Amino acid sequence: MDSIFTNAQLPVEELPRAASVTYEPLARAYLNVDLLGLWLGRLAILFIFLVYTYLTKDFPDWLRWSIAGLWGFLLLASTVIRYFGFKIKGYAVRQHDLMYRRGLLFRTLTVVPFSRIQHSEVQQGVIERQFGLARLAVYTAGGSQSDIMIPGLKQEQAEQIRQFLSQKLAADEEE
Amino acid sequence: MRKNEQPFQVPQRQSEAAIIIFIYNFLVRILRGAWPILLVLLFRSGDEQSRWEILTNGLVLFGGLFSLGVSIVAYYRYFYHVKDEQLIIQQGVFNRSRTKLPFERIQNLHIEQNVLHRLLSVVSLRIESAGSTGSEVTIDALKRPEAELLWDYIFEQKEESATEPGSEAATAGPQPSSLVLQLRLADLLRVGVTQNHLATAGVIVGGVFGFVFTVAGTIGKEAWEKISELSPRLQPDTFMGYVNLAVALFVVAFVVTLLRTVSRYYQLRFYEQRDAFSLHAGLLNRREARMQKRKIQLVRWADNPLRRLLGLYRLSIHQAVSGRVGRRENISIPGCRQAQVDDVLHSSFEGVKGAAFETHGISKHYYLWFWRFYGLLPGLIFGGLWWFFGEPRFALPAFGFPILALIYLRVYQQRFQLGVSAAYLRTVRGVLGRSYDLLPMYKVQSVSITQSFYQRRRQLATVQLFTAGGDLAVPFVPLRLARALQDYVLYQVESSQEEWM
Structure with a gap:
């Protein structure tokens, strides 16, 4: 393979490759958590909509059911996308950075070097708690798009990674 | 300033002028929030007031006086001082608060003056810091010498703690500054003429609509219809009427941008010091900003068709600044020539x-992909409307969108350029103008x-660098x-040992 950047200070071929990493998958239970959250949220909105239209006088029947049908279709579509998207989601902790990959249709790989982390925290929602799962949020100074949020980690595991990150940060500052 | 002479150790108040400024700020806030109500009160002043109205007016008046009192007390309870390399601000009437700003976290200092500040010959000092909370503090009214002393003091202390003791500390004291750019009146007019007048026109239209809605909502529909009957010119019914209105709007927009540019950038001076830039500008409201070179993350310079003719960049x-808030501070300088852009680049980035x-x-698939959304989709929608309603006026957008979008996206794709050097990244983009x-x-x-x-099938990808x-x-x-x-990257x-901030 020929060199891509001719004037780089070192041969790019010899750099560690982000693309050749094997990703750690998320906990299997996270798929259930994700789908459960999706269905509960969407069905609640559908329910409120239906109650509202029945209370409104003369709300046309065809409009109510076509909106509800469209909503149901979108819900099924999201379910399928999340189901297959689950396998794509994965993270990797390298020597100097944290990577997270997601997205079925639009696949995104975000890499945050440890030295650029502002702070990190472990978060847990109501449903996640029932399954013993947690999510790890890593914030940088680059705005919300540059942050990483890894869901579907076992709670101890999320804590472990967060501990590791803060130890790294402390070690870097001492240098 | 000698090192053993340490100013601002004792808590001190702002200049007395702060009272007037507090009251002024208070009045502005009231007027901004309640002008429709005041308008109604004016309109109805002839009518006999009902008891209910007297009660509400009384409440409003009482509320006003109360807040006025609060702003005066606020002045007497506002103190600032310096201790252990921290700027400490104590304030609050009911709940006292104490804000500590460590010097090392202070990013920028701005000295600002509005008309009132200038009449009272005081300045306001705005301090920005990195961090998730209390990222911005304003000391509203300081005498200029005091503000400058504080400004210099903070920067000196910052530098001393940043450089290793003994090595460069000898160079403390005000740094020599060289003038990079200054805009004279002729430059200023040039800059004003080449601003984006269409954007101003948009703001004017938005502002007028907002005003109309608020007024119409407050004084009632009938009264508003009476007023609008008096100005039939604003509701043209012929094609020429629309053209005249558009021309008038453009002329107004042109004049407004010109005035705004002149007032904003009047007597602009841009200086370079050893490790900072500073900017002074303004006609009525003057501001002075200073930014340290090592905190610069990104430099952007752009022209538009008019500016390109004159060889000017913004x-x-x-x-x-305070990463979590997402508000990014930048200094923006219009009317730079290539040489000055290069100056700034060379001295900010080693x-x-x-x-x-x-x-x-970039790949041609860029325009092929985006054309579907910005060209084909609107074209199909307008085509559908044309077919459905049989109205020929939809034909223009039905063909116009796909054609214009195709040209725009194609040119954008052909001109987009990524530059990679050993340590820097540069992009060039734009269709009518260029942005670097x-x-x-x-x-x-x-x-x-x-x-x-779509990209996966073609082995393409989009890279984002934050x-x-x-x-x-x-x-x-x-x-x-x-x-x-x-x-x-x-x-x-x-592998970089340098601090990014």
């Missing part, structure tokens, strides 16, 4: 002078590669290049 310097940029273009972005790789906070299903001063996106490059870029970030 230069903006982006730096990191080694950018003489850096060789290797350039890469330059950033040192080690300032990058995170890198992401995105591939849509810095604390703004993002840089490189769309539709070959996957191999995207990955190499990601790996290389990450290597630069992770």
